[in-house]
Amino acid sequence: MSEDCDEPNQSQGGVAFLLAQLGAHAAARFADRVAELDLTPAQAGLLRMIAVSPGLSQQTYAARLGTPPSRFVVLVDTLQGRNLVERRRGSPDRRSYALHLTGDGERLMGEMGAVGMAHEGDLCAALTASERSALRGMLARIAEQQGLTPGVHPGYRRPAG
Amino acid sequence: MSEDCDEPNQSQGGVAFLLAQLGAHAAARFADRVAELDLTPAQAGLLRMIAVSPGLSQQTYAARLGTPPSRFVVLVDTLQGRNLVERRRGSPDRRSYALHLTGDGERLMGEMGAVGMAHEGDLCAALTASERSALRGMLARIAEQQGLTPGVHPGYRRPAG
DNA sequence: TATTGTTATACTCTATAACTATA
Protein backbone atom coordinates (compact mmCIF):
# COMPACT_ATOMS: atom_id res chain seq x y z
CA MET A 1 0.00 0.00 0.00
CA SER A 2 2.70 2.46 -0.89
CA GLU A 3 2.77 3.34 -4.57
CA ASP A 4 -0.88 3.14 -5.70
CA CYS A 5 -0.91 6.17 -7.88
CA ASP A 6 -3.92 5.89 -10.16
CA GLU A 7 -6.42 4.11 -7.95
CA PRO A 8 -9.53 6.15 -7.29
CA ASN A 9 -9.42 5.14 -3.62
CA GLN A 10 -5.99 6.60 -3.00
CA SER A 11 -7.41 9.71 -1.34
CA GLN A 12 -6.45 8.60 2.15
CA GLY A 13 -2.81 8.34 1.05
CA GLY A 14 -2.74 11.24 -1.42
CA VAL A 15 -0.77 14.44 -0.99
CA ALA A 16 -3.90 16.44 -0.19
CA PHE A 17 -4.99 14.20 2.65
CA LEU A 18 -1.48 13.87 4.07
CA LEU A 19 -1.15 17.65 4.04
CA ALA A 20 -4.42 18.09 5.91
CA GLN A 21 -3.58 15.38 8.40
CA LEU A 22 -0.02 16.55 9.04
CA GLY A 23 -1.09 20.18 9.06
CA ALA A 24 -3.59 19.55 11.84
CA HIS A 25 -0.97 17.56 13.70
CA ALA A 26 1.66 20.27 13.31
CA ALA A 27 -0.81 22.92 14.50
CA ALA A 28 -1.81 20.83 17.51
CA ARG A 29 1.78 20.17 18.51
CA PHE A 30 2.59 23.87 18.11
CA ALA A 31 -0.37 24.70 20.33
CA ASP A 32 1.01 22.32 22.98
CA ARG A 33 4.40 24.00 22.85
CA VAL A 34 3.27 27.62 23.03
CA ALA A 35 0.83 26.64 25.79
CA GLU A 36 3.93 26.22 27.96
CA LEU A 37 4.49 29.96 27.45
CA ASP A 38 0.82 30.56 28.37
CA LEU A 39 0.00 31.54 24.79
CA THR A 40 -2.62 30.37 22.32
CA PRO A 41 -1.55 29.94 18.69
CA ALA A 42 -3.53 33.05 17.76
CA GLN A 43 -1.72 35.12 20.41
CA ALA A 44 1.64 33.76 19.28
CA GLY A 45 0.85 34.61 15.67
CA LEU A 46 -0.15 38.15 16.49
CA LEU A 47 2.94 38.71 18.63
CA ARG A 48 5.12 37.66 15.74
CA MET A 49 3.26 39.85 13.31
CA ILE A 50 3.74 42.86 15.58
CA ALA A 51 7.42 41.97 15.98
CA VAL A 52 7.89 41.83 12.22
CA SER A 53 5.80 44.93 11.41
CA PRO A 54 5.43 47.12 14.48
CA GLY A 55 3.47 50.34 14.84
CA LEU A 56 0.52 49.59 12.60
CA SER A 57 -3.12 50.19 13.54
CA GLN A 58 -5.33 47.47 14.97
CA GLN A 59 -7.45 47.45 11.85
CA THR A 60 -4.42 46.83 9.68
CA TYR A 61 -3.31 43.82 11.71
CA ALA A 62 -6.86 42.48 11.84
CA ALA A 63 -7.25 42.83 8.08
CA ARG A 64 -3.94 41.05 7.44
CA LEU A 65 -4.91 38.19 9.72
CA GLY A 66 -8.42 38.05 8.26
CA THR A 67 -10.00 38.25 11.69
CA PRO A 68 -12.96 40.51 12.58
CA PRO A 69 -12.20 43.55 14.76
CA SER A 70 -14.29 42.28 17.67
CA ARG A 71 -12.18 39.17 17.97
CA PHE A 72 -9.01 41.16 17.58
CA VAL A 73 -9.77 43.52 20.46
CA VAL A 74 -9.94 40.78 23.09
CA LEU A 75 -6.74 39.29 21.67
CA VAL A 76 -4.92 42.58 22.24
CA ASP A 77 -6.64 43.10 25.61
CA THR A 78 -5.19 39.84 26.89
CA LEU A 79 -1.68 40.55 25.64
CA GLN A 80 -1.80 44.08 26.99
CA GLY A 81 -3.02 42.78 30.36
CA ARG A 82 0.09 40.62 30.52
CA ASN A 83 2.27 43.59 29.58
CA LEU A 84 3.44 42.02 26.32
CA VAL A 85 1.90 44.56 23.96
CA GLU A 86 1.47 48.31 24.20
CA ARG A 87 -1.26 50.53 22.69
CA ARG A 88 -0.06 53.98 21.62
CA ARG A 89 -2.50 56.58 20.41
CA GLY A 90 -2.03 57.52 16.74
CA SER A 91 -0.29 60.87 16.30
CA PRO A 92 -2.24 62.38 13.39
CA ASP A 93 -5.43 60.39 13.91
CA ARG A 94 -6.19 59.98 17.59
CA ARG A 95 -8.88 57.39 16.99
CA SER A 96 -6.40 54.68 16.11
CA TYR A 97 -3.92 52.77 18.24
CA ALA A 98 -0.44 51.78 17.09
CA LEU A 99 0.67 48.45 18.52
CA HIS A 100 4.17 47.73 19.78
CA LEU A 101 5.85 44.98 21.77
CA THR A 102 6.99 45.82 25.30
CA GLY A 103 10.32 44.66 26.67
CA ASP A 104 8.58 41.61 28.13
CA GLY A 105 7.01 40.98 24.74
CA GLU A 106 10.34 41.03 22.98
CA ARG A 107 11.85 38.72 25.57
CA LEU A 108 8.97 36.30 25.02
CA MET A 109 9.55 36.46 21.27
CA GLY A 110 13.06 35.20 21.94
CA GLU A 111 11.67 32.19 23.78
CA MET A 112 9.22 31.62 20.94
CA GLY A 113 12.11 31.40 18.53
CA ALA A 114 13.58 28.53 20.54
CA VAL A 115 10.19 26.87 20.74
CA GLY A 116 9.80 27.15 16.97
CA MET A 117 13.20 25.60 16.33
CA ALA A 118 12.43 22.66 18.63
CA HIS A 119 9.03 22.22 16.95
CA GLU A 120 10.61 22.21 13.51
CA GLY A 121 13.26 19.70 14.52
CA ASP A 122 10.79 17.36 16.15
CA LEU A 123 8.43 17.41 13.18
CA CYS A 124 11.19 16.75 10.64
CA ALA A 125 12.95 14.04 12.64
CA ALA A 126 12.25 11.48 9.91
CA LEU A 127 14.07 13.48 7.24
CA THR A 128 17.69 14.31 6.44
CA ALA A 129 18.79 17.93 6.17
CA SER A 130 18.72 17.89 2.37
CA GLU A 131 15.29 16.25 2.38
CA ARG A 132 13.98 18.99 4.65
CA SER A 133 15.27 21.57 2.25
CA ALA A 134 13.65 19.85 -0.72
CA LEU A 135 10.39 19.48 1.18
CA ARG A 136 10.37 23.13 2.22
CA GLY A 137 10.96 24.17 -1.36
CA MET A 138 8.08 22.12 -2.71
CA LEU A 139 5.70 23.25 0.02
CA ALA A 140 6.62 26.88 -0.60
CA ARG A 141 5.94 26.47 -4.31
CA ILE A 142 2.53 24.94 -3.63
CA ALA A 143 1.70 27.71 -1.18
CA GLU A 144 2.65 30.37 -3.70
CA GLN A 145 0.75 28.73 -6.57
CA GLN A 146 -2.31 28.44 -4.31
CA GLY A 147 -2.15 32.13 -3.53
CA LEU A 148 -1.50 31.84 0.21
CA THR A 149 -0.18 34.86 2.08
CA PRO A 150 3.29 34.08 3.48
CA GLY A 151 3.34 33.91 7.26
CA VAL A 152 -0.43 34.04 7.78
CA HIS A 153 -2.22 30.99 9.09
CA PRO A 154 -5.83 30.68 7.85
CA GLY A 155 -6.87 29.50 11.31
CA TYR A 156 -7.79 33.09 12.07
CA ARG A 157 -10.73 32.84 9.70
CA ARG A 158 -12.77 29.73 10.39
CA PRO A 159 -12.58 26.60 12.49
CA ALA A 160 -11.54 23.29 10.94
CA GLY A 161 -14.26 21.01 9.58
CA MET B 1 14.15 35.52 1.71
CA SER B 2 14.25 32.02 0.33
CA GLU B 3 17.08 29.95 1.79
CA ASP B 4 17.49 31.30 5.32
CA CYS B 5 18.09 28.03 7.06
CA ASP B 6 19.65 28.82 10.41
CA GLU B 7 17.99 32.09 11.30
CA PRO B 8 15.92 31.99 14.45
CA ASN B 9 13.15 33.93 12.71
CA GLN B 10 12.66 31.41 9.92
CA SER B 11 9.57 29.93 11.60
CA GLN B 12 7.18 31.55 9.13
CA GLY B 13 8.98 29.80 6.27
CA GLY B 14 9.85 26.56 8.02
CA VAL B 15 8.46 23.14 7.18
CA ALA B 16 6.28 23.09 10.29
CA PHE B 17 4.56 26.39 9.51
CA LEU B 18 4.14 25.56 5.83
CA LEU B 19 2.56 22.24 6.78
CA ALA B 20 0.11 23.92 9.13
CA GLN B 21 -0.74 26.64 6.62
CA LEU B 22 -1.11 24.29 3.65
CA GLY B 23 -2.95 21.72 5.76
CA ALA B 24 -5.57 24.25 6.76
CA HIS B 25 -5.84 25.38 3.16
CA ALA B 26 -6.19 21.81 1.87
CA ALA B 27 -8.86 21.08 4.47
CA ALA B 28 -10.79 24.24 3.61
CA ARG B 29 -10.67 23.53 -0.11
CA PHE B 30 -11.80 19.97 0.51
CA ALA B 31 -14.68 21.30 2.60
CA ASP B 32 -15.68 23.54 -0.32
CA ARG B 33 -15.67 20.61 -2.71
CA VAL B 34 -17.64 18.13 -0.62
CA ALA B 35 -20.09 20.92 0.23
CA GLU B 36 -21.22 20.63 -3.40
CA LEU B 37 -22.31 17.10 -2.50
CA ASP B 38 -24.07 18.51 0.59
CA LEU B 39 -21.54 16.89 2.89
CA THR B 40 -19.37 18.19 5.69
CA PRO B 41 -15.80 16.90 5.88
CA ALA B 42 -16.73 14.86 8.95
CA GLN B 43 -19.60 13.21 7.10
CA ALA B 44 -17.37 12.49 4.12
CA GLY B 45 -14.73 10.93 6.35
CA LEU B 46 -17.23 8.70 8.08
CA LEU B 47 -18.75 7.57 4.80
CA ARG B 48 -15.34 6.53 3.56
CA MET B 49 -14.51 4.72 6.77
CA ILE B 50 -17.76 2.75 6.51
CA ALA B 51 -17.01 2.01 2.86
CA VAL B 52 -13.55 0.69 3.74
CA SER B 53 -14.60 -1.25 6.86
CA PRO B 54 -18.35 -1.91 6.80
CA GLY B 55 -20.47 -3.64 9.42
CA LEU B 56 -18.73 -2.44 12.58
CA SER B 57 -20.50 -1.05 15.63
CA GLN B 58 -21.00 2.69 16.16
CA GLN B 59 -18.66 2.62 19.14
CA THR B 60 -15.91 1.07 17.06
CA TYR B 61 -16.14 3.78 14.40
CA ALA B 62 -16.34 6.50 17.03
CA ALA B 63 -13.26 5.15 18.81
CA ARG B 64 -11.30 4.97 15.56
CA LEU B 65 -12.21 8.54 14.68
CA GLY B 66 -11.53 9.71 18.22
CA THR B 67 -14.94 11.36 18.48
CA PRO B 68 -17.27 11.06 21.50
CA PRO B 69 -20.39 8.90 21.03
CA SER B 70 -22.77 11.82 21.43
CA ARG B 71 -21.26 13.62 18.47
CA PHE B 72 -21.19 10.42 16.47
CA VAL B 73 -24.89 9.75 16.86
CA VAL B 74 -26.04 12.95 15.19
CA LEU B 75 -23.51 12.33 12.41
CA VAL B 76 -25.12 8.96 11.66
CA ASP B 77 -28.63 10.40 12.14
CA THR B 78 -28.04 12.91 9.37
CA LEU B 79 -26.58 10.36 6.96
CA GLN B 80 -29.36 7.90 7.72
CA GLY B 81 -31.97 10.61 7.18
CA ARG B 82 -30.56 11.12 3.69
CA ASN B 83 -30.62 7.36 3.07
CA LEU B 84 -26.86 7.11 2.70
CA VAL B 85 -26.18 4.89 5.71
CA GLU B 86 -28.18 2.02 7.21
CA ARG B 87 -28.34 0.88 10.86
CA ARG B 88 -28.72 -2.89 11.31
CA ARG B 89 -29.29 -4.39 14.73
CA GLY B 90 -26.41 -6.59 15.92
CA SER B 91 -27.16 -10.30 15.64
CA PRO B 92 -25.66 -11.63 18.88
CA ASP B 93 -25.88 -8.40 20.87
CA ARG B 94 -29.04 -6.51 20.06
CA ARG B 95 -27.89 -3.37 21.82
CA SER B 96 -25.42 -2.49 19.08
CA TYR B 97 -25.94 -1.30 15.52
CA ALA B 98 -23.83 -2.38 12.55
CA LEU B 99 -23.39 0.40 9.97
CA HIS B 100 -23.53 -0.15 6.22
CA LEU B 101 -23.72 2.08 3.15
CA THR B 102 -26.96 2.03 1.19
CA GLY B 103 -27.03 1.98 -2.62
CA ASP B 104 -27.28 5.76 -2.58
CA GLY B 105 -24.35 5.89 -0.20
CA GLU B 106 -22.16 3.81 -2.49
CA ARG B 107 -23.13 5.93 -5.47
CA LEU B 108 -22.13 9.04 -3.53
CA MET B 109 -18.82 7.42 -2.67
CA GLY B 110 -18.17 7.15 -6.39
CA GLU B 111 -18.71 10.88 -6.78
CA MET B 112 -16.44 11.51 -3.82
CA GLY B 113 -13.69 9.62 -5.56
CA ALA B 114 -13.89 12.03 -8.48
CA VAL B 115 -13.96 14.98 -6.09
CA GLY B 116 -10.86 13.67 -4.33
CA MET B 117 -8.97 13.28 -7.60
CA ALA B 118 -9.83 16.83 -8.67
CA HIS B 119 -8.83 18.14 -5.24
CA GLU B 120 -5.49 16.34 -5.41
CA GLY B 121 -4.78 17.59 -8.91
CA ASP B 122 -5.63 21.17 -8.07
CA LEU B 123 -3.50 21.20 -4.94
CA CYS B 124 -0.47 19.71 -6.68
CA ALA B 125 -0.67 21.86 -9.80
CA ALA B 126 2.73 23.42 -9.06
CA LEU B 127 4.54 20.07 -9.05
CA THR B 128 5.58 17.54 -11.67
CA ALA B 129 4.44 13.93 -11.36
CA SER B 130 7.75 12.75 -9.96
CA GLU B 131 7.81 15.63 -7.49
CA ARG B 132 4.35 14.67 -6.27
CA SER B 133 5.57 11.14 -5.71
CA ALA B 134 8.64 12.33 -3.79
CA LEU B 135 6.50 14.71 -1.72
CA ARG B 136 3.98 12.00 -0.92
CA GLY B 137 6.79 9.71 0.18
CA MET B 138 8.31 12.25 2.55
CA LEU B 139 4.95 13.24 4.02
CA ALA B 140 4.07 9.60 4.60
CA ARG B 141 7.37 9.03 6.39
CA ILE B 142 6.79 12.04 8.64
CA ALA B 143 3.27 10.86 9.39
CA GLU B 144 4.49 7.41 10.32
CA GLN B 145 7.34 8.71 12.46
CA GLN B 146 4.91 11.03 14.26
CA GLY B 147 2.62 8.10 15.04
CA LEU B 148 -0.39 9.29 13.04
CA THR B 149 -3.12 6.78 12.18
CA PRO B 150 -3.33 6.37 8.38
CA GLY B 151 -6.56 7.70 6.94
CA VAL B 152 -7.81 9.40 10.11
CA HIS B 153 -7.95 13.18 10.21
CA PRO B 154 -7.40 14.63 13.70
CA GLY B 155 -10.13 17.19 13.03
CA TYR B 156 -12.53 14.82 14.72
CA ARG B 157 -10.92 15.52 18.05
CA ARG B 158 -10.48 19.22 18.60
CA PRO B 159 -10.91 22.48 16.72
CA ALA B 160 -7.90 24.25 15.25
CA GLY B 161 -6.18 26.97 17.33
C1' DT C 1 -21.43 61.66 7.74
C1' DA C 2 -17.65 58.29 7.91
C1' DT C 3 -14.29 55.65 10.47
C1' DT C 4 -11.57 53.51 14.68
C1' DG C 5 -12.12 50.88 18.26
C1' DT C 6 -15.30 48.65 21.62
C1' DT C 7 -19.14 46.18 23.65
C1' DA C 8 -23.34 43.25 23.41
C1' DT C 9 -25.87 39.73 21.54
C1' DA C 10 -26.80 35.53 19.21
C1' DC C 11 -25.27 31.40 17.06
C1' DT C 12 -22.55 27.15 16.16
C1' DC C 13 -20.05 23.61 17.68
C1' DT C 14 -18.22 20.54 21.14
C1' DA C 15 -17.94 17.63 25.19
C1' DT C 16 -19.71 15.95 29.89
C1' DA C 17 -22.98 13.66 31.93
C1' DA C 18 -27.60 11.88 32.79
C1' DC C 19 -30.86 8.47 30.73
C1' DT C 20 -32.94 3.90 28.23
C1' DA C 21 -32.61 -0.57 26.69
C1' DT C 22 -30.39 -4.66 26.38
C1' DA C 23 -27.25 -7.85 28.40
Add this chain to the structure above:
DNA sequence: TATAGTTATAGAGTATAACAATA
Protein backbone atom coordinates in the same frame (compact mmCIF):
# COMPACT_ATOMS: atom_id res chain seq x y z
C1' DT D 1 -24.05 -4.47 37.34
C1' DA D 2 -22.18 -3.21 33.12
C1' DT D 3 -22.39 -1.75 28.23
C1' DA D 4 -24.44 0.34 23.43
C1' DG D 5 -26.67 3.90 22.14
C1' DT D 6 -29.28 8.24 22.92
C1' DT D 7 -30.67 12.69 24.72
C1' DA D 8 -29.99 17.06 27.48
C1' DT D 9 -27.35 20.46 29.20
C1' DA D 10 -23.69 23.55 29.57
C1' DG D 11 -19.50 25.51 27.97
C1' DA D 12 -16.10 27.57 24.58
C1' DG D 13 -15.44 30.14 20.59
C1' DT D 14 -17.11 32.71 16.75
C1' DA D 15 -19.27 36.40 14.00
C1' DT D 16 -22.92 40.10 13.27
C1' DA D 17 -24.35 44.19 14.58
C1' DA D 18 -25.26 48.04 17.71
C1' DC D 19 -22.48 51.69 20.24
C1' DA D 20 -19.04 55.67 21.62
C1' DA D 21 -15.40 58.68 20.31
C1' DT D 22 -12.90 61.10 16.93
C1' DA D 23 -12.44 62.89 12.43
